[in-house]
Amino acid sequence: MSTAPIVVVEELTKRFDTVVALDHVSFAVAPGSTTALLGGNGAGKTTTLSILLGLLLPTSGRVTVLGIDMLRHRHAALARMNFSSPYVDLPRRLSVRENLTVYGRLYGVARLRDRIVALSDELHITDLLDRPLGQLSAGQRTRVALAKSLLNDPLLLLLDEPTASLDPDSGDWIRAYLEVYQQRSGATILLASHNMAEVERLCDHVLMLRDGRIVDTGAPAALIARYGRQTLEEVFIHIARRGATTGDASATTEDTADRDAADVQPPARTLAR
Numbered sequence: 351m352s353t354a355p356i357v358v359v360e361e362l363t364k365r366f367d368t369v370v371a372l373d374h375v376s377f378a379v380a381p382g383s384t385t386a387l388l389g390g391n392g393a394g395k396t397t398t399l400s401i402l403l404g405l406l407l408p409t410s411g412r413v414t415v416l417g418i419d420m421l422r423h424r425h426a427a428l429a430r431m432n433f434s435s436p437y438v439d440l441p442r443r444l445s446v447r448e449n450l451t452v453y454g455r456l457y458g459v460a461r462l463r464d465r466i467v468a469l470s471d472e473l474h475i476t477d478l479l480d481r482p483l484g485q486l487s488a489g490q491r492t493r494v495a496l497a498k499s500l501l502n503d504p505l506l507l508l509l510d511e512p513t514a515s516l517d518p519d520s521g522d523w524i525r526a527y528l529e530v531y532q533q534r535s536g537a538t539i540l541l542a543s544h545n546m547a548e549v550e551r552l553c554d555h556v557l558m559l560r561d562g563r564i565v566d567t568g569a570p571a572a573l574i575a576r577y578g579r580q581t582l583e584e585v586f587i588h589i590a591r592r593g594a595t596t597g598d599a600s601a602t603t604e605d606t607a608d609r610d611a612a613d614v615q616p617p618a619r620t621l622a623r
């Protein structure tokens with residue numbers, strides 16, 4: 351199997367008028383990995399995923415997906431990738447089956463009926479196939495959106511907050527499904543998430559974004575160790591409030607205690623009522 355990165359992003363910058371959403375972002379995603387794009391609200395995660403999908407054009411920089419230059423030949427890559435996002439609605443008046451059929455045809459899926467039957471069975475949506483999408487609960491819609499994103503057996507799956515607004519049981523079900531799916535298919539997954547326990551469970555690599563820049567990267571366990579924390583959530587909060595360290599693994603107990611004291615201070619704007 352090739353070890354060439356599935357995604358290569360170089361010096362990616364995106365400006366919306368006065369807002370710099372991405373500021374010279376560079377990263378690579380290894381084949382078969384599950385990589386997390388983390389960052390606070392407005393850090394640039396959705397903008398990155400949208401550019402990877404060709405939904406947004408960057409202001410500058412280069413994006414290569416599956417060896418294809420996305421700015422010149424994105425259609426060649428789109429057939430082998432897919433995405434799911436709670437923020438991109440499927441047509442609500444169409445039934446689940448109609449939705450999956452429309453998208454399956456768009457992707458040119460062979461033996462589409464069989465594929466829909468198999469995916470519906472796996473994702474427990476067989477009973478929902480003839481119901482209009484707009485009548486489904488958030489958890490049910492998430493499973494349908496995931497089915498849609500797997501119709502073309504994507505080599506690269508982009509997921510924007512795959513368990514947002516799901517109850518703990520439904521969220522756990524989706525995470526378990528993704529784990530099994532990734533192991534079975536060998537697909538590469540890049541996901542944006544605010545759920546750090548989810549990222550620790552699913553992801554072997556993390557890209558930390560802050561204000562449109564990558565401020566740290568590494569395996570979840572390596573980041574937790576480097577910041578002297580117990581969980582990725584604690585690392586996230588530290589970076590959000592204090593910024594990234596420069597990989598100093600020799601932080602003393604006093605350093606850690608100082609950081610802990612600083613981390614529990616609410617942001618100034620919370621105090622200024």
Ligand SMILES: Nc1ncnc2c1ncn2[C@@H]1O[C@H](COP(=O)(O)OP(=O)(O)OP(=O)(O)O)[C@@H](O)[C@H]1O
Nearest residue numbers: 366369370371389390391392393394395396397398
């Ligand atoms: N269409 C747009 N027009 C103007 N500004 C935009 C647009 N889309 C995003 N932005 C700005 O770009 C920045 C990054 O937004 P983005 O949606 O990528 O963040 P995010 O990391 O996905 O945040 P969240 O976790 O809140 O979903 C934000 O400052 C946002 O206001």
